[in-house]
Amino acid sequence: MALLAAALKIEHKLLKFKYPKLLGLVFAIILAYWIFTKPVVAGFFSGLNSWGYFGAFIGGLFFSFGFTSPFAAGFFITLNPQNIILAGILGGIGAMISDLLIFNFIRASFMDEFKRLERTSEMRKLGKLIDYEIGHKLKVYLMYALAGFFIASPLPDEAGVIMLAGLTKIKQARLALISWACNTIGILVLLLI
DSSP, rough: OHHHHHHHHHHHHHHHHHHHHHHHHHHHHHHHHHHHTTHHHHHHHGGGGGGHHHHHHHHHHHHHTTTHHHHHHHHHHHOOOOHHHHHHHHHHHHHHHHHHHHHHHHHHHHHHHHHHTTTHHHHHHHHHHHHHHHHHHHHHHHHHHHHHHHHHSSOOOOHHHHHHHHHOOOOHHHHHHHHHHHHHHHHHHHOOO
């Protein structure tokens, strides 16, 4: 009975939490990471080698998600395609498609919480401090560079896409170009290892 009461108390606190979608996203990433540590899922990624260039495209789809990117990175490191550039381009296209899905999901589902977060005094103070210390233009360039780093690396693309979707007014076409270029470079580096 005490366990039920504790669970109800936690549920009540979560319902009062200001950012339930962001909290849900964190829980989903943790759950997905746990699922993707299972040997059956790792075996699926190993099997992509036999799919050739289509496997590179599928591996690219998984390269963008934080919980699947370690498996996709391992796949690209072990992949030995005849044409590395073609495999990198196809993997980059797959990763770009996943990034666009993440972008549209964030824009459709999380913008209300981002706007609420922007209006908090802490975020306004942080924004003013950053603008004062490094300037607005440099801040924007640094944000794009950091987002590009997250997108190109096997680190979670969600972080880079959230930065661009939630904190900038980037258009989908520009994000697609940035995503494709960064992911292709990241995948090519893994293919060359």
